[in-house]
Amino acid sequence: MIAPQLWLLVTFPTVTAAMAMEQRCHGAGLPGRLIPVPRSITAGCGMAWRCDPALRQRLEEVLQGMTYEGIYELEF
Numbered sequence: 395m396i397a398p399q400l401w402l403l404v405t406f407p408t409v410t411a412a413m414a415m416e417q418r419c420h421g422a423g424l425p426g427r428l429i430p431v432p433r434s435i436t437a438g439c440g441m442a443w444r445c446d447p448a449l450r451q452r453l454e455e456v457l458q459g460m461t462y463e464g465i466y467e468l469e470f
Contacts, residue, residue: 398469402447403429405437405463412441415460422456424449432470437463 406412416428426445431437445453447467454465 400447400469401444402450403466404443407438407463409439411461415443418456424452435466
């Protein structure tokens with residue numbers, strides 16, 4: 395069995411906002427990916443950007459001017 399890992403998640407109100415985040419992160423060289431939102435949290439569109447928590451500062455820079463619902467640290 396794989397041990398749970400801590401992840402940083404960003405949730406979005408719309409699929410369009412989630413996809414814009416994906417494009418922006420890839421353009422900035424910020425590793426991560428879109429995933430379905432875990433059941434322990436809720437999000438308007440059901441999608442979240444997942445990345446390593448060590449990248450939080452870079453992630454917050456990329457998020458400037460973007461629409462998002464919240465930033466969470468979850469272990470799964």
